[in-house]
Amino acid sequence: MTQGFFVGLDLGASRTKVVVIDDQGRLLGHAVKKSGINFAATAAICLEASLSQAGVKREEIAAAVATGYGRNNVVFITEQSKTEIGCHARGCFHCFPTALTIIDIGGQDNKIIKLDAQGKRDSFKMNRKCAAGTGAFLEEMSARLDIPLTEMNDLARQATEMIKLGSYCTVFSATEVLENIRHGKPVAAIIKGIFYSMIQRVLEMDALTEKVVLSGGVVAHNPYLVEMAEELIGRQVLLPEFPQLTGALGAALYAREATSCEV
Amino acid sequence: MAPEKQPQRKKIEATGQMMQIMADYFYDLNEAAASPTRKVAWCTSVGPAELLRAMGFAVHFPENHAAMLGATRMATELIPEANTMGYSPEICSYLTADIGAYLKGVSPLAKAYPGIDAPPQPDVLVYNTNQCRDVQDWFSWYARELKVPCIGISSPKNFTELTDILIDDVCQQMEALIPTLEEISGTKLDMAKLQETVARSRECTELWRQVLETAANTPAPLTFFDGTIHMGPAVVLRGTQQAVDYYQQLLAELQQRIAAGEGAIEGEQHRIYWEGMPVWGRLRQHSELFAGLQASVLVSTYCSSWIFPDFDAADPIRSMAKAYLSLFIVRSDAYKEAYITQMLKKFKIDGIIYHDAKTCPCNSNSRYGLPQRLEQQTGIPSLVISGDLNDLRCVSDEQTRTNVEAFIEQLEEKRC
Numbered sequence: 001m002t003q004g005f006f007v008g009l010d011l012g013a014s015r016t017k018v019v020v021i022d023d024q025g026r027l028l029g030h031a032v033k034k035s036g037i038n039f040a041a042t043a044a045i046c047l048e049a050s051l052s053q054a055g056v057k058r059e060e061i062a063a064a065v066a067t068g069y070g071r072n073n074v075v076f077i078t079e080q081s082k083t084e085i086g087c088h089a090r091g092c093f094h095c096f097p098t099a100l101t102i103i104d105i106g107g108q109d110n111k112i113i114k115l116d117a118q119g120k121r122d123s124f125k126m127n128r129k130c131a132a133g134t135g136a137f138l139e140e141m142s143a144r145l146d147i148p149l150t151e152m153n154d155l156a157r158q159a160t161e162m163i164k165l166g167s168y169c170t171v172f173s174a175t176e177v178l179e180n181i182r183h184g185k186p187v188a189a190i191i192k193g194i195f196y197s198m199i200q201r202v203l204e205m206d207a208l209t210e211k212v213v214l215s216g217g218v219v220a221h222n223p224y225l226v227e228m229a230e231e232l233i234g235r236q237v238l239l240p241e242f243p244q245l246t247g248a249l250g251a252a253l254y255a256r257e258a259t260s261c262e263v
Numbered sequence: 264m265a266p267e268k269q270p271q272r273k274k275i276e277a278t279g280q281m282m283q284i285m286a287d288y289f290y291d292l293n294e295a296a297a298s299p300t301r302k303v304a305w306c307t308s309v310g311p312a313e314l315l316r317a318m319g320f321a322v323h324f325p326e327n328h329a330a331m332l333g334a335t336r337m338a339t340e341l342i343p344e345a346n347t348m349g350y351s352p353e354i355c356s357y358l359t360a361d362i363g364a365y366l367k368g369v370s371p372l373a374k375a376y377p378g379i380d381a382p383p384q385p386d387v388l389v390y391n392t393n394q395c396r397d398v399q400d401w402f403s404w405y406a407r408e409l410k411v412p413c414i415g416i417s418s419p420k421n422f423t424e425l426t427d428i429l430i431d432d433v434c435q436q437m438e439a440l441i442p443t444l445e446e447i448s449g450t451k452l453d454m455a456k457l458q459e460t461v462a463r464s465r466e467c468t469e470l471w472r473q474v475l476e477t478a479a480n481t482p483a484p485l486t487f488f489d490g491t492i493h494m495g496p497a498v499v500l501r502g503t504q505q506a507v508d509y510y511q512q513l514l515a516e517l518q519q520r521i522a523a524g525e526g527a528i529e530g531e532q533h534r535i536y537w538e539g540m541p542v543w544g545r546l547r548q549h550s551e552l553f554a555g556l557q558a559s560v561l562v563s564t565y566c567s568s569w570i571f572p573d574f575d576a577a578d579p580i581r582s583m584a585k586a587y588l589s590l591f592i593v594r595s596d597a598y599k600e601a602y603i604t605q606m607l608k609k610f611k612i613d614g615i616i617y618h619d620a621k622t623c624p625c626n627s628n629s630r631y632g633l634p635q636r637l638e639q640q641t642g643i644p645s646l647v648i649s650g651d652l653n654d655l656r657c658v659s660d661e662q663t664r665t666n667v668e669a670f671i672e673q674l675e676e677k678r679c
Contacts, residue, residue, distance in 0.1 A: 069661060085669035109662070121673040123644060126666060 004062030005054065006259070007047065008251030009077065010087065011039050011070030014107025014135055015217055017248040018046035020054040020061075025094060025253060029054030030245055032217075039070035047076070063255035067247055069108070079258040085111055085124050087250030092213045093119035094253055095240040101209045103202055103229075103237075104246070105218040107135035112206040125206050131170045133201030135218045141194045144174050145187060153222040156195045159188035165197040173197065195222070199229050213238040220244040272554050273520075273527050275489055277513045284505045285495050289376050295321030296383030302448050303383045305405070307398045308498050309568070309587055310391040311416070311437055313464050313579070316502045317457035318448045323383050324499050325401065329357035331371040332364055333543025333653035341367060342654055350404075355397035356622040356653035362404055387447045389440065390415035393593045395625040414443050418588060423595040425588055434584040458576040460502040461583065465574035470510035471497045472570045475562065477517040479610050482526025483561035484517045487537045488550040489527060490566035497569040528559040533674050534611055537563040538603065539618030540626045540652040545660070552664060556671045562610045564591050564603070565626070592625055596633055600640070607643055614674050615645040616667070621657040644677070646670040 003023055010017040012035060020029040031049035033042050043066075051058060064077045071081040084106075092102045093115055102113040110133050113124040131137045142149045163180050165173045173194075180190050198218075212233060219225050220243040230237050240246055295301040304320035306312050308327065315322050332338040338356060341363030346352050348366075350359050364370055365381075372379045388402040388411060399415060406413035416436040419429050441452050474493070477484050485493075493513060500506035520526075535553065537560050542549060553560050573589055575582035591602060607615070615637070617629040624630065634645045648666050651657035 069665075083665050083669040083672060085665070086672045120676045120679075123638075124669060124673070125647075126662065 004259070005056045005060050006252045006255040007050075007061050007064035008087070008248040008253070008255060009043050009047065009064065009066040009068075009071075009074060010084065010245075010247035010251060011035060011043055011066060011068040011073060012084070012107055012217075012247070013069045013109075015244070016042045016046050016068075016070070017245050018043065018050045019245050019248040019252050020050045020056055021249070021252045021256065023256065025256065027242070027245075027249065028056065030242065030248070032244060035070065039073035040075065043070070043074045044076075063259040065251040065255040065258070067251045079255055082251060082254050084247050085113055085126070086121070087247045087254065088215060089113050089115055089119070089121055089124075090250030090253050091246030091248070092215055092240060092250075094249060095246070096211065096213055096238050098211055099209060100211050100213050100238075101206075102213045102215060105133065105135065105198070105202060105214070105216040105225075107139075107217060110134055110202050110205065112202070114206075114209060123206075127201075127205065130168070132168045133198045133205075135216075137170050137173070137198060137201075138194065138218065138222075140170055140174060141177060141191075144177055145181075145190070147187065147191070149221070152191050152194075153224050155188045156192045156222075157224045159186070159192035161186070161189045161192075162196060163189045163193040165193050168197075168201055195225055195228055199225060199232055203229075203232060208233065211238060213240065215240060215243045215246040217244040271529070272486060272488060272550050273525065273529075275485065275493070275513070275516065277509070277516050278492070280512060281493060281495060281509060284500065284509055286376060287505070288500055289372060289379060292321050292323055292383045293376075293379045302386040304444075305385045305388045305402065307390045307394065307402075307415075309393055309590060310389055311440065311583055311587070313457065313460045313502045313574075313583055314437065314440065314444065314452075315389060317460040318444055318452055319450060320387075320444075320448060321383065322499070323385065325361050325382070326357055326398075327495070327499050328364075328370070328372070328382050329361040329653065330543055331375075332360045333357075334546060335371040335374070336544040336655065337364070337369065337371060338544065338653040339655040341369070342656075352622070352654065352656075354622060355395065355401070356651055358397050358401040358404075359622075360653045361401065365405075365408075385409065385411050387411060387444065388413040388415075389444075391418060391587060392416065393418035393587055393590050395592075395623075412443060412447065414440055416440070416587075418593055420593050421595045422593075423597045425585065429588055430581065430584050433588055434581045437580055437584055454579070457579045461574050461579040462576035463504060463507060464502040464571070465576065467497060467501045467503075467506040467510060468569065468571045468574060470507065470514060472572070474510055474514050474517060475567055475570070476609075477514070477521060478561040480521050481534075481611065482524070482528065482531040483534065483559050483610075484520035484525065484527055485561070486527045486550065486553075487541070487560040487563045487566060488546055490563060491541045491546060494566050494569055501569070526559065527561075528554050528557060530557045531559045533558040533671060534613045535560040536603070536607060536610065536612045536615045537565070537618065538615055538628055540565055540620045540623055542618065542650045542655075542658055543652055544655050545650075545658065545663075548660070549663075552667055556668065558671055560616070562606060562612070564606075564628075567606075568592065596628075596631055599628060600633060600637055603637060604641060607641055612643060614670060615643060616670070617645060617647045619647050619649050621649070621651045622654055623652055626652075644670070644673060
């Protein structure tokens with residue numbers, strides 16, 4: 001087994017996530033920060049924070065892999081970058097080593113990835129160029145309702161009824177939301193409808209296999225979405241301990257593998 | 264990491280000759296439009312070009328012009344000109360780009376060929392709806408604008424078996440065009456000339472087939488991206504000796520590559536089938552993206568659509584009807600599945616990429632479950648990418664890159 005520590009950096013459109021693992025694949029440190037406009041600087045801040053949490057020095061890093069939209073913007077990686085699709089798959093399979101359907105709900109896009117029992121990809125799909133079902137949709141609705149993102153989960157859970165949104169277009173959905181406000185509908189019921197719409201849009205993308213994993217920052221911060229997804233799918237879904245970190249974890253695992261191949 | 268040298272697509276030496284005959288073609292068209300004695304016909308790319316050539320028309324293909332607008336990345340700024348006149352951004356972006364270019368008075372021909380300002384003024388517009396309805400709408404707009412006759416063929420669609428009833432229908436429609444064309448050209452159709460033209464088209468198409476089938480070799484000596492460029496003569500010059508001569512030259516070069524064991528892509532690792540239209544404004548980027556991943560996109564439905572084995576000089580009009588009805592685009596999904604399946608086998612394909620072109624539903628075969636059925640039948644994985652042939656507002660480069668890289672990762676994983 002390769003000695004040392006391994007770093008995975010997931011530079012997403014919305015958030016940058018960095019993890020540090022050891023040669024056993026154990027998570028030692030992690031950091032998350034808004035990606036902003038300077039991917040390299042954000043990645044450097046997250047790297048320092050995660051190394052500090054892990055108690056690991058920079059020179060002890062055996063290998064580092066980057067993924068996500070900004071994967072080519074960082075300079076301190078040591079291995080070929082990997083796509084976020086590959087990294088989410090690797091990270092989720094590490095948590096649940098069985099045949100899986102992974103639903104990743106990200107800030108800008110959604111992915112449905114299917115893995116066989118060996119963790120190899122059978123297929124994947126990303127959302128079209130559309131915000132439906134993504135974190136961006138939730139952010140837009142939060143702005144329209146003038147309710148902070150952090151409060152939406154609790155409000156949705158408290159709702160005693162649900163106002164369903166019919167459209168898959170974010171702009172049309174916003175119009176529907178405004179119409180419901182105009183008609184005096186309870187805000188909590190509207191937010192529950194927004195959550196329902198997000199899950200529906202994602203589930204429409206592909207058929208699911210038996211074991212389903214949910215990952216990504218949106219479910220990490222909105223656990224009510226997981227409950228709603230379970231209700232819609234009709235069975236329990238698997239949730240990693242850190243759903244927002246699966247991409248970065250996968251990148252770190254790729255870094256570990258790349259080093260063992262070289263040895 | 265230090266930047267590594269990325270594999271590139273190998274240059275085809277015959278390209279210079281192709282550019283020369285294409286230049287000759289465009290200058291001849293320009294001269295024909297200025298000549299008091301010659302007549303110009305506009306024709307859809309799989310319309311009855313042989314009939315027009317045999318009757319002495321100089322033939323302009325607006326789809327070729329629209330593809331040039333796409334490849335030069337002029338299209339995206341021109342499309343809104345047509346949109347504002349009521350031609351939706353959801354319809355064919357060849358149509359909207361070409362009409363937009365006319366309205367703005369610009370053309371890529373002006374930059375490429377000094378002395379040419381615009382496409383030639385037509386005397387007649389001749390369409391075949393075997394591709395889609397949009398070509399008829401496109402030509403009808405010009406007919407109203409330029410006050411020239413617009414005639415054409417309404418082809419049946421979505422059939423699996425090509426029956427005599429269907430061929431008879433199109434054959435009769437084609438024959439019905441002749442009196443109008445004779446009147447405009449001022450000459451009677453000479454059947455011997457038509458036979459010669461169809462014979463040359465047959466020869467051209469046969470050579471084009473052989474060119475494309477060289478890619479069945481491993482490594483493949485040419486790619487889809489080469490094909491989109493080198494299909495020019497098969498589209499605009501079929502029925503002429505120049506096209507025949509050119510494809511003989513190109514074929515010889517590719518056969519030399521095969522003999523030398525040279526592939527178009529250095530270190531070919533993955534063999535990809537492209538289903539759908541190219542993204543004209545991203546040809547170079549896509550070519551580099553795949554080459555960098557050592558993936559050879561080596562065969563496509565699109566480039567293969569100019570193979571017409573049914574041309575028969577002994578029965579020219581009926582054989583044209585048959586040839587133009589044999590097209591992939593006009594057939595049922597059952598036919599398309601069978602066609603792609605045999606192509607996957609012939610070209611030893613590892614994965615299929617479907618381009619879902621926003622404004623070209625007829626060339627987007629991922630919308631009725633075909634990829635899922637084919638994957639189930641063949642076990643060959645596939646990827647659908649969203650984009651468009653000409654409208655770059657519908658293209659997301661980052662999404663395309665991520666999807667393609669992830670797809671190649673998937674192929675690599677399965678190989679291990």
